[in-house]
Amino acid sequence: MSPRDPLLSVKGLSRDFGGIRAVDSFTFDVREGTITGIIGPNGAGKTTVFNLVTGIYRPSAGSIMFCGEDIGGFRPDRIVRMGIARTFQNIRLFNRRSCLENVLTPLMQREKFSFLGALAGSPGNRNKDRKLRGRALELLSELGLERHASCQAGTLPYGLQRKLEIARALATEPSLLLLDEPAAGMNPEETRSLARLISEVREKFQITILLIEHHMDLVMNICSPVIVMNFGTLLATGTPGEIRENQAVVDAYLGKGKIKNERAAG
């Protein structure tokens, strides 16, 4: 992989569910260091793309190049180890565990322990444990959650749960972070502070971010480029300014989708 290659390069990606083609030869690139946004009407196939990239679904066709390898169909945990982390549209935390344990779990999976040593409670393992706990606390404080370290994740208010999910994703030490509607259910004030947080996270952790979002102000403020999806295919891609002017995008959002619909069906 040469430095000029994109970090993630998806080509001709398709996925069928029974007779429905949720993603239809979709092609896009994510360049290193960007915050790339994916927008599109409901049911356009955005989350399916995330599920394909993270290995939850197997592609029906096409390739997903990441770090010089086609990761299409790899197991999720392998993809995580290669450096792709994600959050979920409907938050998925380890609800009955503490915030600290939520972040500690992925940290532990990256560390090598001896199994018998762990069963016997050996001092070497305990030292590693202590180190990881320290790292988990650091991550929590990066996202302003240190006060809640011992709270059960499921009892946190909604906004903090979103942050905790980001902290847990960062604990896998990703180079690419996928955020699935991080601002869903947030008011404009919360959305603005989330936008700041996302930009900060990119700076601090030196990572690339790909996010799905419906809040246009968030997308238009922090994402570039923006990718527009409709009926499982690429509708447009460009800077926020270009997307705003794009007639096809405006049609898709304002309901002139009928023509596109027929094209997709035909």
Place this chain on the structure above:
Amino acid sequence: MDYILSIVILACINMIAVLGLSIFTGFTGLFSLGHAAFVAVGAYTSAILTYYYEVPFILALAAGAAAAGAVSLIIGIPTLRAKLRSDYFAIAILGFGEALRVLLENFEITNGARGLPGIESFTTLPIVLVCLTAGVFVARNFLRSRWGAACIAIREDPVAAEMAGVRLFRTRLLSLVVSAVYCGLSGGLLAHFLSFIQPVMFTLLQSTQLLAAVIAGGMGSISGPLIASFVFIALPEALRVAQMWRLVAYGLLLVLIMVYRPQGLMGYSELSTLISRILKRGEAR
């Protein structure tokens, strides 16, 4: 006195098996209706070793536990690889457990359905207590380890666990093997306590009782299921004077726990945290 002693020993033996199932069902979130089969494997393996081959008791116990772990791979690999969800897995392992029992009824070395009499009774209270204490210690360490964290993550949300870098199949299989090893140890102790075993002692009913103790005690707690299992063994004995009503009481207790404490006696917490919380409250006053 002997009578009470034997009940305590039986309860402790049962607690070891419940401890194992608690790791698998309570902490990894997979239901099993077949863990009595692993108890049977441990019981028969260790009994055959001491009875026919005069292997030292401790070695036979270890071999029984190891054999149970190995047998769990036979059912675990195909079913867990297929990512059977919890209830489907429970049915698959139920079939496996019953099939294994039928095998024991037909082998010559197990003496078939008549059972294996005359096993030397090596199991004493100190041995059982040492095994139980070591079992609790190891289980606690396991659950605090990387692998335990992975198990609990799977129970909480398998998809999120995978995205946290947890290997779904491997971790579930590991959890099954660990739980089977506990059951195997429990079986070995049982065989050398009762000095007689037969296949009918390891039916679906036994599996259900193990599962009932885990669920009534609290999924995600070590101490809860241990308390429940002790109560379930001791209560029917204590109520022996009430004759047939004792089994009704047993059933009623289960129903009451599920209605009033669906999360189980201890829920997701431990006895030790509960005690320290009460102590702290006392100090605050």
